[in-house]
Amino acid sequence: MSNFAILLFSFGFLAVYCRSHILHYHVTLVSPPITGVPEFSVIMYVDDVPHGKYNSDTHQAEAFSPSPKALSEHLQKQTKYAQQYEVWQWRRMKFLMEFYNKTKGDGHIHVYQRKVACELHDDGTIGGYLEIAFDGKEFLVFDKKRVVYVPVTREAVMVSHLWNKLYDTTYSKMYMEVDCIEHIRIYLPFILTDLEKKVLPKVKVSSSESESGTKLHCWVYGFYPRDVEVKWIKNGRDEIYSEESAEILPNPDGTYQIRVSVEVTPEEGATYSCHVDHSSLEKTMVVPFEINRSSRRHCCSYASVFVVGLAVVFIYIYTHAKHKRLKPAHKVPFHT
Incomplete structure (x- = not known):
C-alpha cells in the first residue's frame, strides 16, 4: 500500500x-x-x-x-x-x-x-x-x-x-x-x-495500562466542521506529545471524530487534562482526567488483608507445631 x-x-x-x-x-x-x-x-x-x-x-x-x-x-x-x-x-x-x-x-x-x-x-x-x-x-x-x-x-x-x-x-x-x-x-x-453549520464536540477520557506505564485516551466525537485541535496537558501548562498519529475520521451522520492517546508515568500530585479547540466552541474545552487512585488503594488494602491473613495462618501453624514438640510423649506399655 x-x-x-x-x-x-x-x-x-x-x-x-x-x-x-x-x-x-x-x-x-x-x-x-x-x-x-x-x-x-x-x-x-x-x-x-x-x-x-x-x-x-x-x-x-x-x-x-x-x-x-x-x-x-x-x-x-x-x-x-x-x-x-x-x-x-x-x-x-x-x-x-x-x-x-x-x-x-x-x-x-x-x-x-x-x-x-x-x-x-x-x-x-x-x-x-x-x-x-x-x-x-x-x-x-x-x-x-x-x-x-x-x-x-x-x-x-x-x-x-x-x-x-x-x-x-x-x-x-x-x-x-x-x-x-x-x-x-x-x-x-x-x-x-x-x-x-457548527456542532459542538463531545469528549470522553479514559485510561489503559501498558507495559511502560499508563496510556491516556481522549476521544472527541460528533463535531462539525472537520478542523479540530486535541492535546493532552500536564499540570495545566505542559503539553504531552503523542507518538501515535491521530486521524480525523468521518461519522455516518456527517460529523467527525478523533482519538488522541499519550503514554504517561503517573506522578503524585500531577494533573492531566484533554484540551479541545474547535470553531463551535467559544473557548478551549478542558476535560480533566483523574488517575483512579481509589482502585489502587483497594488493591493495596486487599493485599494487606491477604498478607495479614497469611501471617495469622503461619503463626497458628508454627505455634501449633511447637506446642506439639514441647508436649510430653505418651508412654506406650511395653509388652513382653
Missing part, C-alpha cells in the same frame, strides 16, 4: 478567492488491482471539502454526508454518467500502458490520474483547469484557449500529439465551462448550509 501512495502525485489545492467557489473532481485508476483499493474512483470536492464520490466497487454516485431528497435525481444522473466515464477513462489508461509498453505487466502498480476543476467567482466570471498524471508524474495539461492538451515534459510531446488526435478536446472545454459550473450552482445552496 505504501508503494501505491508514493506513485500518487500531489494535486495541490488552489487558494480560494474571496466569496468564490471551486469544484474539483479527482479521478484515479489503478492497475493491476490492489486489495482494498477501488480500480476506478472519483472524489468530488467543493471548496476543498469532499462532498461526493463514485468508485468501481459500488458503481454508485454518493454524497459523503446524507444528501437531501432534492439531490436524489441529480445523483441518479451522475451515477449513469460516472459509469460511462469509467469506460472512457479505462481506454485512456490502456492507451498509456500500450504507449509505454507496460501491458504485459512489469510487476509494478501503475496509476492514471485526472483532476478537473472549475471556479465560479463572485463577479460571475468563471475559470478552471485540467491536469493529467501517470505513475506519479504530471505529463499533460489542458489549454482552454487553444482547446488542446499540451505536454508538461519532453517525454510527453508524442503523447500529446496522439492524445489530441484520439480524444475530443472540445468536450473537455465544454465540461469545465458549462457542466462543472452548473454543478457548482446546484450544490452551493446545500453546501453553504453545511459550511455555516
